[in-house]
Amino acid sequence: MFSLKVFMIGLVLMIVLGSIVVYSLDSVSWMIGTRGSVSSVGVSIWEDPDRTTHLSSIDWGALEPGQTKNRTAWIENNGTATLTLTLTTDSWNPEASTQFIGLSWDHQNQTIVKDEMIMVNLVLSVSPEISGIETFDFNIVITGNPL
Numbered sequence: 001m002f003s004l005k006v007f008m009i010g011l012v013l014m015i016v017l018g019s020i021v022v023y024s025l026d027s028v029s030w031m032i033g034t035r036g037s038v039s040s041v042g043v044s045i046w047e048d049p050d051r052t053t054h055l056s057s058i059d060w061g062a063l064e065p066g067q068t069k070n071r072t073a074w075i076e077n078n079g080t081a082t083l084t085l086t087l088t089t090d091s092w093n094p095e096a097s098t099q100f101i102g103l104s105w106d107h108q109n110q111t112i113v114k115d116e117m118i119m120v121n122l123v124l125s126v127s128p129e130i131s132g133i134e135t136f137d138f139n140i141v142i143t144g145n146p147l
Contacts, residue, residue: 042144
C-alpha cells in the first residue's frame with residue numbers, strides 16, 4: 001500500500017510540474033510547458049470585451065507535438081489616429097524553439113480606427129517534429145502603427 005501512495009504522489013507532482021512524458025506502444029510524445037508575455041505599442045490589449053483586465057501574459061498550458069492552441073484577445077485603439085496592426089515575437093527561450101513553434105493571428109497588417117475595439121485570435125502551433133524542448137517562453141509584441 002505504501003508503494004502505491006508513493007507512486008500516486010510522484011504522478012501528481014509530475015502532472016503539476018507540467019513535465020510529463022507520455023508513452024504508448026505506438027509513439028512517444030512530450031507535454032511542453034509554455035508561457036509568454038504580451039506587450040503593446042499604440043494599442044491596449046484586453047482579456048475580455050468589457051475591458052476589465054489587461055492581457056499581459058498567456059499561459060498556453062501543456063502542448064503536444066502537432067497541436068495548436070487558440071487564445072482570444074481584444075485590441076483597442078485608444079489613440080487619435082487609424083493604426084495598422086502587426087504582431088511579432090522575440091526573446092524565445094530556448095532559441096531553438098522557433099524551429100518548431102510558431103505564433104500567428106488573424107489581423108496582421110489590418111487597420112483599426114480611433115476608439116475601435118476588435119476581437120483577435122492568436123494561434124500557437126507546435127510542429128509534429130518537435131524534439132528536445134520541454135519548456136519554452138517568448139514575448140508577443142502587438143504594435144499599432146499610424147497610417
